[in-house]
Amino acid sequence: MPRLLLVSNRLPVTVKVEKDSVAVVRSAGGLATGLRRPHERSGGQWIGWPGDMSRLSESQRTRVEEQFAEQRYVPIHLTASEVSRYYEGYSNRVLWPLCHYMLDRIPRQDRDWEVYRKVNERFADLTAKQYQPGDTIWVHDYQLMLVPGMLRERLPEARIGYFHHIPFPSSEIFRTLPRREALLKGLLGADLIGFHTVSYVRHFSGSLLRQLSLDTDVDSIMWQGRQVRVGAFPMGIDSDSFDSLAKEVSVLEEVASLRRTAEGQRILLGIDRLDYTKGIPRRLLAVQRLLEREPAWRGRLRFIQVAVPSRTQVEAYATYREQVNELVGRINGQYGSVQNVPVHYLYRSFNEKQLAGLYRAADVMLVTPVRDGMNLVAKEFCASRPDEDGVLVLSELAGAADELNKALTVNPYDVESTADAIEQALEMGEHERRERMRALRAQVKAHDVHWWVSHFLGRLQGLPSVSVRDVKG
Numbered sequence: 001m002p003r004l005l006l007v008s009n010r011l012p013v014t015v016k017v018e019k020d021s022v023a024v025v026r027s028a029g030g031l032a033t034g035l036r037r038p039h040e041r042s043g044g045q046w047i048g049w050p051g052d053m054s055r056l057s058e059s060q061r062t063r064v065e066e067q068f069a070e071q072r073y074v075p076i077h078l079t080a081s082e083v084s085r086y087y088e089g090y091s092n093r094v095l096w097p098l099c100h101y102m103l104d105r106i107p108r109q110d111r112d113w114e115v116y117r118k119v120n121e122r123f124a125d126l127t128a129k130q131y132q133p134g135d136t137i138w139v140h141d142y143q144l145m146l147v148p149g150m151l152r153e154r155l156p157e158a159r160i161g162y163f164h165h166i167p168f169p170s171s172e173i174f175r176t177l178p179r180r181e182a183l184l185k186g187l188l189g190a191d192l193i194g195f196h197t198v199s200y201v202r203h204f205s206g207s208l209l210r211q212l213s214l215d216t217d218v219d220s221i222m223w224q225g226r227q228v229r230v231g232a233f234p235m236g237i238d239s240d241s242f243d244s245l246a247k248e249v250s251v252l253e254e255v256a257s258l259r260r261t262a263e264g265q266r267i268l269l270g271i272d273r274l275d276y277t278k279g280i281p282r283r284l285l286a287v288q289r290l291l292e293r294e295p296a297w298r299g300r301l302r303f304i305q306v307a308v309p310s311r312t313q314v315e316a317y318a319t320y321r322e323q324v325n326e327l328v329g330r331i332n333g334q335y336g337s338v339q340n341v342p343v344h345y346l347y348r349s350f351n352e353k354q355l356a357g358l359y360r361a362a363d364v365m366l367v368t369p370v371r372d373g374m375n376l377v378a379k380e381f382c383a384s385r386p387d388e389d390g391v392l393v394l395s396e397l398a399g400a401a402d403e404l405n406k407a408l409t410v411n412p413y414d415v416e417s418t419a420d421a422i423e424q425a426l427e428m429g430e431h432e433r434r435e436r437m438r439a440l441r442a443q444v445k446a447h448d449v450h451w452w453v454s455h456f457l458g459r460l461q462g463l464p465s466v467s468v469r470d471v472k473g
């Protein structure tokens, strides 16, 4: 197996400081889980940001750096200004809303581009320094869209892949971005560019045609004398791990206790990062609408909404949090009683075991983002249901809807129809629930995160290698 150089904004670990002790803890996310094994097996390096280490003492820092070296993690330390302008600024105030079709959220001034470019250059420099001939480089996500092009300048012969974890928007949206050409050219430095869905591939090809007059021939583009391939590689989750967690005795005890507290009630569940793309207000309105029009459900529904704090330094997230707080208060004020409130809103993180318990206890899972690249929560829910029960209500604007076609799909902008779908899910008979869940689980299991990694890397590593002569010629 060739050595793998993984490049992502964050390293797959978090540095946790508690009083005098410091620990390097593995992150639980899909990318971290899926790529851990290939990283270990290939003996390569993982380049990324370890988060803020400025509060560590000299000796703590040395200990952490030693652990990084042992696990072959190469940290890129960002200054406070880089975090604010590259990560919060250009990545999360410009590219994030753009790719999620929310042009109104983009600041009028394009102030952070230069810092985004410079930090991308730092990632490219460090990666090129680690590179050995024969290595495969895999760059991840929108924070690093310029890195493939920068690497191609430094390493003309390298095998480079890029995966875009969020939607790639229609060319009509992408064309509004002042830096559209530089970003497209940045991606074209890769040999293989992957997206979650066929629509995102089409949107990307549309932008290449419109902005750079480049024609895509099925799945390949000629760019500067090289063939660049594009393709859809829908990302999966570690489905076996959720499946076994959901069978653990301690988890089942938690499930039983949760069900006891909700006796006589049906459990609706939402689990999201607190992000304005996740559609939490409209979802709350759909639950409210159901209670308004069907008094029989009042007192009989418990909607547990977990909102995991995210990007708290970006104003749009703070405003969104206020909006959600306000709505939850309004609905509970209107439909709650002395014994009971309809919405149980939890603003905090949960570990995977706790999540598996919540998934397993739910009657209906609500995944209704107004736009989402894939949405792994929908897949985690299915994997956590070895009892083959529970109904998934899924937004048609999430990438996952392409694969999970046995879910009840909804247009999240249509509050009334979302309320209809919730009601349909609540009233669905056991036979239909099981039939749907069996099909959903089979899909999630067959296309898990390990399948995703080998599918992408298999394609990338199977491409004919490029010689310097080919590149120049």
Ligand code: F6P
Pocket: 010, 029, 031, 141, 165, 166, 310, 311, 373
């Ligand atoms: O979905 C895109 C993504 O960047 C994921 O890779 C990541 O887990 C999530 O958003 C949270 O992002 P951040 O690193 O900004 O906390």
